[in-house]
Amino acid sequence: MGNEPRIGSILDLEEKRFPLNLHPVLPDIRALWDLSNKLAWDPATAIPWDKFDASKYSKEQLDAARLYWSRRAWTEYSGTSESPAVLLRLVMEEGREIDARLFWAVQTLEETRHCIASYLLAEKCGGYMDRPPKQPPKSTQHRGIRDKALNPAISFEAFAIAHICIGETVAAKMFEERYKAATDPVAKELVRLILRDEIRHIQFGWKYMAHKVKTFTPELIAEMERVAIDVIENSELQGYHCIWLVPSEHTQPMIDANNITAAAGLGGASPEREMAALRESIADIRRDMAPWGIKIPMFDHPVVGRV
Ligand SMILES: [Fe+2]
Ligand SMILES: [Fe+2]
Numbered sequence: 566m567g568n569e570p571r572i573g574s575i576l577d578l579e580e581k582r583f584p585l586n587l588h589p590v591l592p593d594i595r596a597l598w599d600l601s602n603k604l605a606w607d608p609a610t611a612i613p614w615d616k617f618d619a620s621k622y623s624k625e626q627l628d629a630a631r632l633y634w635s636r637r638a639w640t641e642y643s644g645t646s647e648s649p650a651v652l653l654r655l656v657m658e659e660g661r662e663i664d665a666r667l668f669w670a671v672q673t674l675e676e677t678r679h680c681i682a683s684y685l686l687a688e689k690c691g692g693y694m695d696r697p698p699k700q701p702p703k704s705t706q707h708r709g710i711r712d713k714a715l716n717p718a719i720s721f722e723a724f725a726i727a728h729i730c731i732g733e734t735v736a737a738k739m740f741e742e743r744y745k746a747a748t749d750p751v752a753k754e755l756v757r758l759i760l761r762d763e764i765r766h767i768q769f770g771w772k773y774m775a776h777k778v779k780t781f782t783p784e785l786i787a788e789m790e791r792v793a794i795d796v797i798e799n800s801e802l803q804g805y806h807c808i809w810l811v812p813s814e815h816t817q818p819m820i821d822a823n824n825i826t827a828a829a830g831l832g833g834a835s836p837e838r839e840m841a842a843l844r845e846s847i848a849d850i851r852r853d854m855a856p857w858g859i860k861i862p863m864f865d866h867p868v869v870g871r872v
Pocket of ligand 2: 676733736762763766
């Protein structure tokens with residue numbers, strides 16, 4: 566960094582817009598952007614909402630699904646509230662590829678779409694709830710994405726490893742389980758559309774990092790390893806995707822909602838299936854990061870055991 570002034574936030578960087586080169590430099594990432602545009606869907610019309618038959622379900626099941634899909638909307642909303650910080654990081658840092666910038670802009674829109682579609686299903690189940698019945702621990706709903714993305718002391722590569730490669734891989738595995746378990750036609754179609762987007766979000770992370778391998782230094786690898794371990798230990802294994810990992814009186818209403826929604830076929834997955842998916846995701850992540858020199862250790866967890 567030489568004698569450049571120290572900056573406290575990515576937002577302190579001066580924006581240098583020109584030359585603005587819009588030619589593809591990472592064709593596989595540009596292909597993901599093309600695919601996103603082709604597969605865009607409207608939450609209001611893409612899902613057969615009229616087919617939702619509330620009379621098939623008990624009051625208990627509908628109340629559970631209402632809370633469950635409200636919580637899904639709150640989680641997806643972090644794409645609206647926090648993903649723009651990642652986009653700012655990509656556009657403010659000199660030399661970041663145009664294809665990554667374009668893809669992230671559409672990724673943010675896709676998360677927003679997931680939020681609204683989840684809200685619409687909560688409405689069908691009896692009404693969207695705008696907050697948790699009891700305030701759950703921070704680890705179950707916050708990952709500090711905005712702070713990390715805007716922090717120049719954390720490299721974008723480390724951020725991408727933790728929150729795109731790891732976070733999106735676990736998210737998509739959970740959606741695969743929800744898709745298998747869903748029997749309600751409306752919930753199943755909603756899960757299918759979200760999963761189709763999430764698969765591209767994962768691909769972006771892994772493909773982008775594969776381009777960056779040639780720039781990895783031992784310091785960067787050590788940093789990526791640190792951030793990766795932190796996000797698995799303090800977010801994934803602390804209930805961010807699997808709420809039953811942190812049982813308490815504050816999380817119990819949402820744990821019950823998840824289990825009843827899963828059993829009713831309304832788009833949830835049972836804790837047994839989520840546990841299997843979490844184990845599988847962590848094993849896949851460990852295997853796929855090893856060739857990059859990033860060593861993910863085994864973790865001991867009071868509920869999951871050794872993972
Ligand atoms: Fe999403
Ligand atoms: Fe996503």
